[in-house]
Amino acid sequence: MAILLGGRVFGLRPAHSFQRYLSSATVINIPKADVYRFGDANAASTPVFRDLDWTVKEGESWAVVGFGSHEKHDFFHMLLGNLRISPHPPSPGGLFPFLFPRDPHVHVAVVSFGNRRRSSGGAFYDYTARYGAVQEEDRITLRQHMFPETLNFDVVPPELRDAPRESQVQVKLSAERQQLFDDLVERMGLKKFLDLPLIALSNGQTRRARILKAIWTQPELLLLDEPLTGLDVQNRPNLLNLLHSLHQSRSPRVILGLRIHDPVPDWITHVALLRGRKVVTGPKHIILTEKAYRSNHVTATTATQIVANETGAVVVDLKNVRVQYDHRVVLRDINWKIRQGERWHLQGENGSGKTTLLSIITGDHPQSYTQLASRSSHLHLFGRPRSRIPTPHLQSLIGVLSPEMFDAFPRKSRMSVWDVVGTGFDGTFVPRGKHNVGTGVMQELTEADVKWRVTRCEEVIAALGPGAWADENTGEDAAKFNDRAFVELSVGEQRMVLLMRALVGRPQLVLLDEVWSGMDEGMISAAKKYLREGGITKDQAVVIITHWQDEVPWGVQDGVKKIRLVKGQGIIL
């Protein structure tokens, strides 16, 4: 079927005589095989996937649904040729018969959001840079960075004109490619961000841009792992519709990676369900009735704690808070009080200003410091004007886990899990003090303080460590986990450790932004349980940022409050 995208026929339309061949053609072919990591001897080692038997026919629409992100990650890496399939799918054609004799390395692309391992190396990098005035070196725009070929040579900006000739973009796009680009940009809702500095883009905007980039390179097969992660409710159907139409026109074919609790789009016809080493494949209506799927798809919402507390002390008090960059107003007149014991769900479309608002509260945003204290507006944190609280003190009062924090946290080779968790007491990024549990920010620690901190570290690691989520075979005790090198953990494990870091000091305020992405189902349910059952006390306040209602550990019955950012304003729901 041909799909009209922005008035143009998009994709290949097989000729009638060719149709029957294509409809029976095979996209992926793995007849009964075990999958190993390279270097592992077949007989002696445990396979990553056992007895995998999977065929994808042209015209079918597949989702790969994983209980854990690492299984999906391995599965997609197997398709990229990074794991050994034994026996290897038969020649000619091999793993991707439809591509034969073309090179899969050129024609199969993957974009993964569930498992991004963006290591920042040993040093901490300043993720707050984007909140300030954009520096000269950060001025590079989304278009210049990702789509330089769409810069018409006649209008190359002055700063690029002095670049060496060979690095200048001289190719003029064909009218057809230009039209395709414009259509895709429009449908991905990225038009107004193309010429903004890359650094100014929100998480959701950047993720959409990465998907656009992958489609734009015109692979034959696109593996998209967790494309809905971090996307707001409005953008999800748009993206899914676009992917559906691209898939139908085979430009490119799309295989979606989903988490177990993600809704499976209507147009998906087949599912590969990954659980540990086992992969069950088949038509959606059969696989989704599998007991293993059903039992994990339902999330428990029984009330465990009444948290509404109208009389608690006010921890955060924003009155007519405003943030703008030149003429671009991101937040206007935000009025929001957060009290002790409250649980808030902060919502808003991609780019509505949620991360910006949090950075005002954490003091990372320079405009946090300059909010005027007047009768009509102020920013009070923990009962004092923000400008009167030294930033290091503020950071010790707030526990934070966010995508920015995850990306920026230093991956020093010698930092153990214990060291990372211990930095949470003082809100620092390097281990300090006796037993690596910090030195205290405003006053020196007593022996009793140090003892409490050591006990808290042990408690949190025991409650949120592998004993709580790993299966019996791979689980390890807390003592061993303490000593593991942070940098060598999986993405999900690193996130779990950074969650421990955010909670360890029992800070008065906990800010959790997209905390579950990259975590396995077991980790998510262990962490939610811990948060609901004592991990957070009545004296602490929590703000959760997520686009998914079921990612909030507390329900309405627990007294969760909601605030939504719309057009720069905070609407309390």
Ligand SMILES: Nc1ncnc2c1ncn2[C@@H]1O[C@H](COP(=O)(O)OP(=O)(O)OP(=O)(O)O)[C@@H](O)[C@H]1O
């Ligand atoms: N330095 C800057 N200059 C101009 N605009 C900026 C700058 N930094 C951020 N913005 C804009 O501020 C808006 C809010 O960004 P923010 O990251 O707070 O959104 P968000 O609600 O957290 O989005 P998401 O759900 O995608 O994470 C975005 O539209 C972004 O383009």
